[in-house]
Amino acid sequence: MGFWYPEYTGKVNVAGFHLHFVSDDKKHAGHVMEFQASNVQISVDLCDGYEIDLPSTKEFEISDFDLTQEYNNKSSAKQTGNQATWNGFVLLDSTLNGVPFKVVFPKTPNKNRDWIWRARFWGHEPQTDIALLEQGFHLVYIEVGGLFGCEKAIDIWDDFYDFATQKYSLNKKVVLEGMSRGGLIIFNWGNRNADKVACIYGDAPVCDFKSWPGGFGVGPGSKDDWKICLEQYGLTEQIALKYNGNPVDHMENIASHKVPIIIVVGDADEVVPVSENTDLLQKRLEELGWKAEIIHKPGIGHHPHSLKDPQPIVDVILKNTEN
Secondary structure: OEEEEOHHHOOOOOOEEEEEEEOOOOOOEEEEOOOOOOOOOOOOOOOOOOOOOOOOOHHHHOOOOOOOOEEOOOEEOOOOOEEEEEOOEEEEEEEEOOEEEEEEEOOOOOOOOOEEEEOOOOOOOOHHHHHHHHOOOEEEEEOOHHHOOOHHHHHHHHHHHHHHHHHOOOOOOEEEEEEOOHHHHHHHHHHHOHHHEEEEEEEOOOOOOOOOOOOOOOOOOOHHHHHHHHHHHOOOHHHHOOOOOOHHHOOHHHHHOOOOEEEEEEOOOOOOOHHHOHHHHHHHHHHOOOOOEEEEEOOOOOOOOOOOOOHHHHHHHHHOOOO
């Protein structure tokens, strides 16, 4: 059973989704933070109002509910949305304009109020994220995975960038992190906003949707995802094959701003082949007088992402955020 409240109710309730579960044996219950399901039947009850019963205790009367208090002297101490813990850090789940987002707060923000923005696959191979949280970075995520870096995704990221930098007083330059299809949005948004990017970490990144999900190369692609991708871009397949707006086709602003890039790839990746993605991206960067640092994993496929020891990735990020 769950509830959804609009954003404007956030000061008196939990904005966004607030879900619960009860086990079949009725012995366990609690909050639901994430779930996957199939063949689900959902019933919806629309309400046009609700009542709030307030305690009449002395403790409640003298409680301070000032939502303008600062979080760590910089950002809000009391957030709307659901709070939980993630790998020992405070996590906020909420929505912006109806789009789910997450913010994980460091125990002590660093002096620059740096942040890393993960583009896809929340929580997967999180070792780099955790290491940066320990260095005082904020970690953020907003759901655009099904948009394949299209204009709608870029618009959502534009809005979220403005929101995050203002709401949480974050650094105007962000570290972008994209695994697999996340490569499309980090490079598309990053090229449009190169002056706002401290550095970019790509991991087996998709750099050309014709390779994946299209499958018009040596990789198998994904038929279902290709159909969705075409719908999100508003393209026919015939036009998509001639489309010149993929990361491998541009990168000019990232190159001119000399945005540092580190990419980790498995040389045996058959899902997102290096030859059709990272290699072409590097070729394009070199044509523009710039270059990415690439870490190769011999004999490794698309998985596992990242590095078992993320220190080489972390070092590049810390170097380029003046830490």
